[in-house]
Amino acid sequence: KKGWFHNVTHTFADEYARRMQVMVDGRSVYLPSIGGVRWDTLPLAVEDIERIEVVRGPNAASFGANAFTGIINIITRHPDDVAGRMLHVGAGDHGQREAWFRWAGQTERSSHRITLGDRRDDGMTNQYDDETSKILSYRGEFDLGDYQNLGLQLGSVTGDRGEGSPNARENQPHEQDVESGFFQMDYRLGLSAGKNLQAKLFFNHLNTEERNGVSLIPGAYYQTDLLAQRWHGEIQLDSEHDANLRSAVGAYLRRDSVRSLLFWNSPDKLDVDSHGVFGHLEWRPAATWLLNIGAFWEDYELVGGRFSPRATLHWQPSPQHAFRLGASKAYRNPVMFETNADQRIRLLAADGSLIMQLPPLIR
Secondary structure (H helix, E strand, O other): OOOOOOOOOOOOOOOOOOOEEEEEOOEEOOOOOOOOOOHHHOOOOHHHEEEEEEEEOOOHHHHOOOOOOEEEEEEEOOHHHHOEEEEEEEEOOOOOEEEEEEEEEEOOOEEEEEEEEEEEEOOOOOOOOOEEEEEEEEEEEEEEEOOEEEEEEEEEEEEEEEEOOOOOOOOOOEEEEEEEEEEEEEEEEEEEOOEEEEEEEEEEEEEEEEEEEOOOOOOOEEEOOEEEEEEEEEEEEEEEEEOOEEEEEEEEEEEEEEEEHHHHOEEEEEEEEEEEEEEEEEEEEEOOEEEEEEEEEEEEOOOEEEEEEEEEEEEEEEOOEEEEEEEEOOOOOOOHHHHHOOEOOEEEOOOOOEEEEOOOOEO
């Protein structure tokens, strides 16, 4: 596989890791088009990551559909924790080189972190998998007063990726243009002692474009363009009823959009809507015991309504040892390529005119 294509999965492995949920600061980066995560398009610097949480096993009750075999939650650093300036420069074999600059600072009621990066390499030997990426990320935290806080994040990645093979008749060496970006807003309000309201809104965008050369006809090519977008909004109420009992309830709305003339035989966007509700109860009957009960119900337009319950019992006899016994149920929602695919190759001449349309590859 290409050197810039990374895959992280657990148990049931496939090329796109469709059974595992991946989140960055609570924002799902799972692709609704073909599934999985394009790790090379995430606007993340290692220096900006505080920690990475990994939870194995079905966990749809907490993290929604596709948390089938596990979840990865990447948590970035708060601007206050990295105040100042950082410059990182590195180089290695195969033309690998990168440079990162970060500035983080504070005002009386806000904190900001801006990271700029440039990453490129020549790829693996005898492979067309070079990479260039220009990366921008921003995180701001704002104290609005009256127990209110607002977090804003945005980021982008632009560049190109080497694709193709010199021995392929339909996929000659070429570059894939990549444009990725996101926006995220987190609002938190303290209602009263032990009660907090949270609201989240985010938008993900990934667009790739490439011209695949065909060796049998000089100058001929076919387009492989793919757009994937996700709008997501949710609200959650956290309550601490006493020292040993806590709960959380919430709901979400989501719209996934894809577009590709090659994969869906349409120049228009295809939209899929979903909505759901969730709830959790956590009870600590003793200092070393913890019981957690949760449930998630989702109506996904392509498959209808589904219910995912979970119950876990934790025993921690010492600070270094813990045991967990749990039962849960989760589903993997199909991506749009699995349910709506109508893949057709339109062979174009060098001037963009249509030469021929081949029979459907997948329908």
